[in-house]
Amino acid sequence: MKIDSSAGEVYTYFGDTWTFYNKVFSRNSIDDKGLHLVGSVHYDDEPGEPGMDNAFWDGQEMAFGDGDGEIFGSFTKNIDVIGHELTHGVTQHTAELEYEYESGALNESISDVFGSMIKQYFFPGGQQTAEDADWLIGEGIFLPTMENSPALRSMKAPGTAYDNPKIGKDDQPATMDGYVTLPNTASGDSGGVHTNSGIPNHAFYLAATYIGGYSWEKAGKIWYASLLDTSLHGIDTKKAFVIFANLTVKYAKSLFDQDTADKVTKAWNDVKVLAASEPAGDEKGDL
DSSP: OOOOHHHHHHHHHHHHHHHHHHHHHOOOSTTSSOOOOOEESSOOSSSSSSOOSOEEEOSSOEEEOOOOSSSBOOTTSOHHHHHHHHHHHHHHTTTOOOSSHHHHHHHHHHHHHHHHHHHHHTOTTSOOOTTTOOOEESTTOBOTTSTTOOOSEESSSTTOSOEETTTEEOOOOSSGGGOOBOOSSTTTHHHHHHHHTHHHHHHHHHHHHHHOSOTTTTHHHHHHHHHHOGGGTTOOTTSHHHHHHHHHHHHHHHHTOHHHHHHHHHHHHHTTTTTOOSOOOOBOOOO
């Protein structure tokens, strides 16, 4: 019997994501209670062609689109994309970060952070160190005809993942100097959650490379411990970055040592979260 290729990819990457969380963080599935992982492939939000340009976690299961055949290909081919979406489930069952403004951007960033670590952990050529990884999210998800568009996002260099007339230029900022203020609407991306996530993304990349070694050994454990901290529940959605940054510094010291805490502090200082906790930037129109 021939197995649907998309279903096979999802089955493999679901298993890899479960294994990563279990081996690295001793977590039993998304809810830490053995939740069955369910995914729907070839999902489409509208009948007929083309396919859906997205993958999402709906609170209970995942859905994967096939792409439109012009800009995007299938959303089942990237382990980091699947790790990203399943991590939304982890965040749902831990920090409950509200999906708006900085809190929503942190929610998105957490998914990128863990999705990237999963990609590095299961890299086909062998596990990658923080220094060797490319830190691209959704690499190759744009079709080959989409020139200058290697990935959806870059944690190493936010704002450089794509630049093509069909989709515009990657607008993610790397520091708080580029923070954008958007309305908390669907057209405003819930206050810019996918745009401003570049800031905490870059902070994790810097922390992981400053610390060195495999990203999940220290930086990942620090981020995971911070995610589990109950003080994140109900936080001010416009002050989430600095609250989370301080938690990571706290856990860097308690789990490891002052040197590690200093490196994590430097990462957040470099992206100007701890140096400037209030958003600063120009108003921006709809995405």
